[in-house]
Amino acid sequence: MTESPCCPGCRSLLTIEPRHRGNTFRCKRCGQAFYVPGHDRIACEHCRAEIRIRPEYLGKTVSCRKCRGRFVAPASGTFRIRAVDDPSAPEVSAAPAPGEPGRPEEPGGVEAEALAARLAAERDDAIAEAEHLRADRDSALAEVERLRAEGEQVRSLLAEVESERSGRESRVRDLEAEVEALRGRLGDLDARSGVGAGDASRFEAMARELRATHGRWGADRRQARESAAALSAEFSRARVAWRRHFEGLRAEARALVDRLRGELARVVTERDSVLAERDQLRRALTEAGQERERLIARLSSLEAGTGPARPPAGPRAAAPSFRSASDRAHSAGSPAVAPPGDPVDWVDLALDAWEVDLAEELGRSSPSPPASSRSSPPR
Secondary structure (H helix, E strand, O other): OOOEEOOOOOOOOOOOOOHHHEEEEEEOOOOOEEEEEEEEEEEEEOOEEEOEEOHHHOOOEEEEOOOOOOOOOOOOOOOEEOOOOOOOOEEEEEEEOOOOOOOOOOOOOHHHHHHHHHHHHHHHHHHHHHHHHHHHHHHHHHHHHHOOOOOOOHHHHHHHHHHHHHHHHHHHHHHHHHHHHHHHHHHHHHHOOOOHHHHHHHHHHHHHHHHHHHHHHHHHHHHHHHHHHHHHHHHHHHHHHHHHHHHHHHHHHHHHHHHHHHHHHHHHHHHHHHHHHHHHHHHHHHHHHHHHHHHHHHHHHHHHOOOOOOOOHHHHHHHHHHHHHHHHHHHHOOOOOOOOOOOOHHHHHHHHHHHHHHHHOOOOOOOOOHHHOOOOOOO
């Protein structure tokens, strides 16, 4: 439906089609640019709040965003044309304003429509103003409630302060009464003691003497503090010196311990080598004894082949037979040593000397009897 609002410049009636809503145009008569809004304005049937609605929703059921109420929108709404500064806007046809020459007077026509539009705009303004006033009233009521709560808090605080002030005043009165009582008691004591002017001068002299004594004590105390500080510094220096001395002794002790550990390790190594040599000598002595027994057995077998027959005996059983023969030779008055040309005596003497040397090196006595007690068996 084509609408005919008024131009904001010359108040001429404008012909605007619904498809031109939401655009900017210029009046052909005065050249004023204006903006045609794309939404209409209606009032909610429940809360009377102003609602912006698109033209295609007019005459349909809509809901209010403020009160959430649902109602049927009217078939037509109102909108306000706003003047703008846009020379490039397209022109729109305009009819003469009401009362101007060239516009026919229609009973209840253009004037009634303009009046209705103006009344609708005023109604919308009144509704918006009422909404603003209602919001201001609500905010004012909230502020009044807040101020009332703060007033209650202030009253409670004032009551507490008043009670505390009264309590302090009562305590002050009690203290004043106690002070007066103490003053009375002091007066009674002065009256009983009978202190006069001479006593007061004597007391002042005593006080001066006490102050002088206190001054001397203060000087002595300061001197004692200085002496204590000097002793503390000397003690600190001595402690540092002793600490350095102890550190040096500790370093020397550590070096000595390390050196002794090295010596001990060397001695242990030498001991191990000596023990190894001792074991080696023991093994050599054992092997020499075995070799000696083997040689004695061999010589015995050789003698058995040339002399009288003897029963076979082991290598260790042959030596006692030789010693028994030597004993028999001693008992018969024969010489104890075989002739130098006898090989058995030379072998016995060499083996006995070797055993004695090994026993002396090992620090123990030889397990075999001396060489003088041995003799070769009679040939």
